[in-house]
Amino acid sequence: MRKSIIPILLVLALIFIGFGDQFLPQPLKGASYKTRTALNQMMESSFKFWEPKGKPYERTEKAIDDAEKGKN
Numbered sequence: 001m002r003k004s005i006i007p008i009l010l011v012l013a014l015i016f017i018g019f020g021d022q023f024l025p026q027p028l029k030g031a032s033y034k035t036r037t038a039l040n041q042m043m044e045s046s047f048k049f050w051e052p053k054g055k056p057y058e059r060t061e062k063a064i065d066d067a068e069k070g071k072n
Contacts, residue, residue, distance in 0.1 A: 016035075
């Protein structure tokens, strides 16, 4: 019986976090929105460990400039 409850609770939690602010009454609507916002911020901060060094499109811009100079 417990094995069948866990997937149901997981689905209900995902629905609450993902879509709860669209159809739930006000106290739960705000809680759903705040939970989703907090999870989004947590995920964003955990993936900010990599940042490009210098200008990220520098190589592409140089290639475009070289191609334009070659056409003239």
